[in-house]
Amino acid sequence: MAGKVMLFDAETGKRVKVPHNHIQWVHKLLKLKDFVLQQCLFGLHLINESTKKGIAIVESEKTALMMSLFLPNYIWMATGGKGNFNKKMLLPIKGYTILVYPDKSEFSDWNKIALELQKEGFKIKCSQYIEDKNVPDGTDLADIYLESRTNNNPVKVQKQLTKTEIEVSRLAKINPEIINLIRTFDLLDNEHNGINVF
Structure with a gap:
């Protein structure tokens, strides 16, 4: 188990990077010997x-x-x-x-x-x-x-859809069960890519 310590500006919420990056690891602060950091x-x-x-x-x-x-x-x-x-x-x-x-x-x-x-x-x-x-x-x-x-202008993130995902979206409006089929059978498009169905 590991812990990462970072300094953030309380006003802006952004990380403090001046005069240097303020990032430290708990195992270094605690001077733990032979600690092996494995990040996930x-x-x-x-x-x-x-x-x-x-x-x-x-x-x-x-x-x-x-x-x-x-x-x-x-x-x-x-x-x-x-x-x-x-x-x-x-x-x-x-x-x-x-x-x-x-x-x-x-x-x-x-x-x-x-x-x-x-x-x-x-x-x-x-x-x-x-x-x-x-x-x-x-x-x-x-x-x-x-x-x-x-600015009181909420953003909506538009994910980029493939042609297949656009077609699946259209078909799902007609029959929503297509989403369950794609998830259940982990279906792929013609190029063997996953079909995002959120």
Whole structure:
């Protein structure tokens, strides 16, 4: 078991990064010898609570917590760092439908990894939602939600749907049982990708 300690500005809610990143690990603060740090996705324990929800992944633990309040229809997890978005971290959730929201300017890197994971059987999709917004690099989903609430203009995140998902959505309006069929039999589209049905 491990603990991560971070300093946040009480006024802005953003992490303090000046004059340096204020991130520390509990085992270092306690000077535990021979401690072996093995990170997992922040929120990984939540998969024990539900198998019916899709999983949404962001970089920051703070963002995962906040988004779990804004959009509770997903199980929200965080990598805890942009470099932690990798196969090893995602292996425990391979059987789930996964949607990832990289911070602004990270889409290209995360999408490349997501496409590789799809080839290995992951049902994963990388959202370009933040990348398409005119916001500073490093902006994350929680920043966009908080800004919209401050301006009394709530944001609705539109996930990118494939042609198959658009057709499934249309058919589900006629017969909602199609969603149960897709979930029950873990159906794939013509390109052997998972079909997101949230």
